[in-house]
Amino acid sequence: MDKLEMVRELTNILGPNRVLYKEHQLLAYDCDGYVAQKARPKAVVFPVTTEEVSRVVKLLHEHQIPFLPRGAGTGLSGGATPLNGEVIISLAKMDRLLHVDFDNMRAVVQPGHINLQLTKKIAGNGCYYAPDPSSQSACTIGGNLAENAGGSHCLKYGVTTNHIVGAEIVLPNGNIVEVGSYMGDSLGYDLIGLIVGSEGTLGIATAITVKILKKPEAVKTVMAMYDSVEDASNTVSDVISSGIIPAAMEMMDQLAMQAVDKSNYYVGYPTDIAAVLLIEVDGLAAGVEEMAEKIVHMCQKHHVRMVKVAESDAERALWWSSRKMAFGAMGRISPDYLVQDGVIPRTRLAEVLAKIADISRESGLRIANVFHAGDGNLHPLILYDGRIPGQTKLAQETGSAVLKVCADVGGSITGEHGVGVEKLEEMRFLFNDAELQAQLAIRSVFNPQDLCNAGKLVPKPSRCVEVKRAQQLFQAEQAVYDGFQEHTSILSPAYKEAK
Amino acid sequence: MAKAEADVSLLQLESAFKWPDAPDEDKYSVCVHCGFCLEVCPTYQQLGDENQSPRGRVYLIKSASEGLLPLDESVIDPVFQCLDCRACETVCPSGVQVGALIEEARGQVFYAEPAKGMKGAVQKLFLRGIFPHPNRLKMVGKLTRFYQKSGLQAVSRKSGLLKILPKQLREMEAILPEVPATSALDSLPERIPQRGDKKATAALFTGCVMDVVFSDINRATARVATHNGLEVIVPKQQICCGALQVHAGDREQARQMAKHNIDVFLASDADYIVINAAGCGAALKEYPELFRDDPFYHEKAEQFSARVRDISELLVEVGFEPPQAEVKRTITYHDACHLCHAQKVRSQPRQILRSIPGVTLVEMPNSDRCCGSAGIYNITHPDMAGQLLERKMDDVPEGVECIAMGNPGCMMQIMVGVHRRETDLDVLHTIEILDEAYRREGNE
Numbered sequence: 034m035d036k037l038e039m040v041r042e043l044t045n046i047l048g049p050n051r052v053l054y055k056e057h058q059l060l061a062y063d064c065d066g067y068v069a070q071k072a073r074p075k076a077v078v079f080p081v082t083t084e085e086v087s088r089v090v091k092l093l094h095e096h097q098i099p100f101l102p103r104g105a106g107t108g109l110s111g112g113a114t115p116l117n118g119e120v121i122i123s124l125a126k127m128d129r130l131l132h133v134d135f136d137n138m139r140a141v142v143q144p145g146h147i148n149l150q151l152t153k154k155i156a157g158n159g160c161y162y163a164p165d166p167s168s169q170s171a172c173t174i175g176g177n178l179a180e181n182a183g184g185s186h187c188l189k190y191g192v193t194t195n196h197i198v199g200a201e202i203v204l205p206n207g208n209i210v211e212v213g214s215y216m217g218d219s220l221g222y223d224l225i226g227l228i229v230g231s232e233g234t235l236g237i238a239t240a241i242t243v244k245i246l247k248k249p250e251a252v253k254t255v256m257a258m259y260d261s262v263e264d265a266s267n268t269v270s271d272v273i274s275s276g277i278i279p280a281a282m283e284m285m286d287q288l289a290m291q292a293v294d295k296s297n298y299y300v301g302y303p304t305d306i307a308a309v310l311l312i313e314v315d316g317l318a319a320g321v322e323e324m325a326e327k328i329v330h331m332c333q334k335h336h337v338r339m340v341k342v343a344e345s346d347a348e349r350a351l352w353w354s355s356r357k358m359a360f361g362a363m364g365r366i367s368p369d370y371l372v373q374d375g376v377i378p379r380t381r382l383a384e385v386l387a388k389i390a391d392i393s394r395e396s397g398l399r400i401a402n403v404f405h406a407g408d409g410n411l412h413p414l415i416l417y418d419g420r421i422p423g424q425t426k427l428a429q430e431t432g433s434a435v436l437k438v439c440a441d442v443g444g445s446i447t448g449e450h451g452v453g454v455e456k457l458e459e460m461r462f463l464f465n466d467a468e469l470q471a472q473l474a475i476r477s478v479f480n481p482q483d484l485c486n487a488g489k490l491v492p493k494p495s496r497c498v499e500v501k502r503a504q505q506l507f508q509a510e511q512a513v514y515d516g517f518q519e520h521t522s523i524l525s526p527a528y529k530e531a532k
Numbered sequence: 533m534a535k536a537e538a539d540v541s542l543l544q545l546e547s548a549f550k551w552p553d554a555p556d557e558d559k560y561s562v563c564v565h566c567g568f569c570l571e572v573c574p575t576y577q578q579l580g581d582e583n584q585s586p587r588g589r590v591y592l593i594k595s596a597s598e599g600l601l602p603l604d605e606s607v608i609d610p611v612f613q614c615l616d617c618r619a620c621e622t623v624c625p626s627g628v629q630v631g632a633l634i635e636e637a638r639g640q641v642f643y644a645e646p647a648k649g650m651k652g653a654v655q656k657l658f659l660r661g662i663f664p665h666p667n668r669l670k671m672v673g674k675l676t677r678f679y680q681k682s683g684l685q686a687v688s689r690k691s692g693l694l695k696i697l698p699k700q701l702r703e704m705e706a707i708l709p710e711v712p713a714t715s716a717l718d719s720l721p722e723r724i725p726q727r728g729d730k731k732a733t734a735a736l737f738t739g740c741v742m743d744v745v746f747s748d749i750n751r752a753t754a755r756v757a758t759h760n761g762l763e764v765i766v767p768k769q770q771i772c773c774g775a776l777q778v779h780a781g782d783r784e785q786a787r788q789m790a791k792h793n794i795d796v797f798l799a800s801d802a803d804y805i806v807i808n809a810a811g812c813g814a815a816l817k818e819y820p821e822l823f824r825d826d827p828f829y830h831e832k833a834e835q836f837s838a839r840v841r842d843i844s845e846l847l848v849e850v851g852f853e854p855p856q857a858e859v860k861r862t863i864t865y866h867d868a869c870h871l872c873h874a875q876k877v878r879s880q881p882r883q884i885l886r887s888i889p890g891v892t893l894v895e896m897p898n899s900d901r902c903c904g905s906a907g908i909y910n911i912t913h914p915d916m917a918g919q920l921l922e923r924k925m926d927d928v929p930e931g932v933e934c935i936a937m938g939n940p941g942c943m944m945q946i947m948v949g950v951h952r953r954e955t956d957l958d959v960l961h962t963i964e965i966l967d968e969a970y971r972r973e974g975n976e
Contacts (some may be wrong), residue, residue, distance in 0.1 A: 053581070053583070055606070057601055057602075057604065057605075057606030057607075058583055058606055060592065060595055060600070060601060060606070061582040061583045061588035061591055061592060062582055063729055064565070065565075065567075066565055066566055068564075072767065077581075077582075079581070081582060096659070105567055105570055105571075105584065106567055106570075107567035107568075107570075123580065123581075123582075125580030125581075126580040128580070147571055149656050150571075168566065168568065170568060170571055170623070171567050171569075171571045172567075172572045263578050293625065295627070296624075296625045296626065296627060297622070297623075297624075297625070298625065298629070348678070357626035358568070359625075360564075360566055360625075361566035361568050361624070361625030362626055362628055363564050363565060363626065364562040364564040364625070364626025364627070364628065365562070365625075365626055365627060368561045369564065370564060372845035374928070420561075430871075470867065511894060
């Protein structure tokens with residue numbers, strides 16, 4: 034089926050206004066929040082119902098045309114990057130809140146529903162949706178499902194997988210199935226558990242049932258500033274081992290503070306402190322005050338320079354904006370950045386940060402640190418300038434080196450952003466060939482033709498060396514012309530050859 | 533580790549922006565593509581299309597600048613579909629100046645393909661033929677007044693003659709308030725003494741549309757300012773600020789107008805330049821951007837802009853007297869984009885409204901989402917403007933009698949909304965309500 038024919042068929046299903054196909058209209062879709070790799074999709078379509086998604090997928094499946102789902106495109110590992118010239122199925126227009134059940138604490142949303150909007154819509158009833166990735170004001174719940182997104186409050190409340198109980202899924206052959214269970218545990222294999230975090234490789238969620246929670250009775254937020262990262266790290270360990278489970282425990286280093294203080298979300302951090310901790314406790318009013326006091330005391334025990342409890346909602350909101358906008362604020366101090374998403378045991382924090390500082394020195398690239406300290410989930414932000422030849426690659430290699438350190442101390446290469454295309458090779462730090470094969474075997478059950486978001490999440494075992502060689506050759510000789518003039522996939526020809 | 537790398541720097545392509553004053557790299561390279569801007573962008577909210585989002589538009593501008601895109605519809609359409617409302621700038625953590633990038637890109641389009649045919653003729657007539665010339669503008673005002681007063685309006689409404697006009701113009705005709713006989717620029721004395729001790733001198737910028745359609749608001753502004761110890765001067769040589777020209781991409785014409793105003797106002801001895809139209813206020817404050825490449829006028833523009841204040845901003849800055857008399861009204865406030873996003877003036881108008889005894893201020897949800905007026909956007913893009921107006925009218929809280937705001941464009945647009953819904957909501961400028969309170973005080 035040639036492209037024109039495909040466009041005609043897609044237009045038959047969706048009408049002319051919901052299909053983008055002209056080359057230049059597609060450029061804006063050549064990457065998501067991860068900008069180090071880009072490629073142009075074949076088309077972008079905007080379905081608004083499950084049936085439309087199903088009809089589109091059936092058509093593409095029948096004609097063996099690769100496709101992938103995309104939410105708001107705020108992902109940070111390239112999960113929605115169309116490296117194989119896919120048709121992008123944008124779920125941005127499927128953004129309705131379908132149902133709220135306050136008695137049973139459930140809400141059903143379409144995948145394009147914005148995370149924070151759900152909380153806003155149910156706030157009147159004293160409820161909220163707990164997973165709160167930093168991009169929650171823009172990211173979609175469908176995207177959160179695909180990436181198993183985390184957020185600052187996952188320390189106490191868990192990541193997305195703990196909050197999604199069921200979903201309607203369009204399988205890669207176009208069939209519609211329901212997985213999970215509205216109440217209680219689902220029988221048989223835990224398919225909803227499998228779908229959450231599958232990065233769009235097992236199908237496309239078109240209606241998602243989530244748990245909603247009652248807002249805690251009281252919240253206290255503590256900000257603590259330290260002269261040394263070690264003191265801040267030790268406070269984190271101390272708080273956790275004392276038995277208190279804060280709702281959130283976040284850390285930023287000086288470079289991150291500098292960036293965000295240059296933005297609209299100015300807090301005014303002293304320029305001579307090494308780290309700032311943001312610790313939040315919530316729960317019943319009676320206990321919260323006491324917990325906050327204990328935390329302040331523990332901060333003092335670890336030589337805190339300054340510690341204070343937020344005096345108003347406005348102050349608390351500003352502190353949180355400052356933390357949540359930190360990634361986006363990197364543009365204030367660098368033209369490009371690559372965010373890593375390593376996980377480590379909390380007790381190794383100081384040691385790992387020292388190693389990251391070494392890596393920064395060796396590479397010559399600045400690294401700012403923003404992280405969910407309580408979970409041991411680090412976000413080293415590697416600052417680079419893509420306009421300088423070789424810097425993108427250097428940044429990627431630096432990121433990989435950081436992840437190696439995380440894996441080596443017993444952690445992981447992703448806490449919440451997913452593997453995408455960014456960390457494919459780094460999967461090997463954690464899994465051997467047999468383990469990867471098992472994962473691919475599962476994919477092949479749902480997605481036997483590998484048409485749905487191919488080439489993401491799991492690397493092909495034993496192909497590594499060949500793929501690498503092909504990519505290097507391709508990069509050296511052809512990337513510039515083939516990659517840019519056509520603006521189709523940069524990877525796919527090499528990939529196909531390697532296969 | 534081998535990853536395909538998009539190394540743009542290897543490409544020596546020619547920029548699609550071939551004319552002076554193009555969007556500069558320093559502005560677009562700040563964008564890190566995080567996407568925080570998406571959900572506050574009115575056109576993205578309506579369309580869900582990345583091309584019609586701030587991040588997408590900046591990406592397209594960057595690509596055109598790097599020669600990866602020609603200056604064709606793929607860039608022009610998104611750049612002109614943008615309302616230039618700047619909501620994205622309010623949330624952007626990296627501080628991307630999307631408004632300036634859009635305006636500069638429009639400048640390139642203006643150079644590349646001057647609008648032709650009917651659209652071009654209309655554009656040329658208004659942007660170059662009428663607005664820059666105060667006397668011609670007054671003539672338009674007089675003609676409109678003649679049309680309204682002579683019975684011609686009644687005849688043309690009755691005869692169905694208006695049906696030849698597009699719907700949005702027909703609606704504008706229907707809601708257009710009665711044009712006052714004289715403009716404030718003509719009728720106000722050159723120097724109006726303050727009441728009591730003098731706090732400062734403020735030069736009143738009377739604007740173009742504001743002074744033709746809503747010149748009473750200018751007079752109210754002068755009264756309110758003098759009531760609060762500000763000596764008001766009205767420089768008679770001033771002309772339109774050029775905001776509409778900037779929005780349309782006619783930057784050269786805008787620069788000529790800006791130069792004229794800068795010289796006129798700097799020659800006066802005013803401490804402040806006071807303005808009551810959000811769009812004009814933003815344009816005046818951003819004159820330096822127009823003269824990036826002109827060191828002489830850049831410096832003068834900086835001096836000029838440093839003195840510009842919105843009337844609500846100025847009243848709070850110098851301290852205003854809370855009125856004694858009651859104005860019994862339930863009011864909701866609409867944040868004009870160029871007041872809240874471009875000028876960051878949000879709290880002051882609310883502070884003024886809350887200071888008036890008897891006023892109940894009910895917050896409108898998403899009060900800072902664009903109403904769709906956006907200069908002449910409601911005429912160039914009636915569909916999108918109409919959708920946004922519907923959303924705005926849906927957001928008006930129940931039980932309010934009046935919507936207050938600080939921009940004439942929004943006032944006319946929301947009047948159309950009121951007309952469509954057939955409600956009897958009043959659409960007023962914030963300062964009119966304060967003025968009403970002061971005047972009642974005088975009568976008590």
